[in-house]
Amino acid sequence: MKRTTVLAAGAFLVGGVTYLAAEAIAAFGWTDRPYSYARNNISDLGIPDISPWHAVMNTGFVVDGTLFVLAGLGLSVLFEGRARWIVLGTSVVHGVGSIVVGLAHASVDGASAPHAAGAGMAIIGGNLVLLAAGRYGGRVGAPRWYTIGSAAAGVLGLAGLALFLGDTGILGGGTFERISVYTIIGWEIVTGATIFAQRRLTKSR
Structure with missing residues (x-):
């Protein structure tokens, strides 16, 4: 197994866990009113005016985005031709978007154009x-x-985004937004763990 693949696995694991930890800490420190994972948007945790631990959440966005780009670069070398560029390109788009979300936080009046673009x-x-x-x-x-799980999660994530943007009122907006985001975070962690498990299995043979 290539060293770049192992490093990519570590980056995925650290990035995903960092994101979840940052979100949990920021939500726990929410003092104005109880923070709701179902109703509140994720970006609310990064707004300085209403989130005491906004720096933690925004740091989580930036760290996860940076590590995702590096992990995508490490994994892309495993592929050839168009597949390599698709894996690398989509990884960079996601990672840069996450970094922008952390640097250009939303406000109580809504998301700025850079923040909305980054989230998308x-x-x-x-x-x-x-x-x-x-x-x-x-x-x-x-x-x-x-591969089946990855594809299914991707479809679920995009469906969650569509329902979030559609403002259906079926569930709280935070629920659908988290569906669209947690598919990615969960995939990061599963991918990292799977690579390490395969590496350990290969070494034991």
């Missing part, structure tokens, strides 16, 4: 990475359960 890049780009993993993962030895 992060969510759409990230779920396209999942679809790419489902389409091309088998070429580099990924197990079938992983």
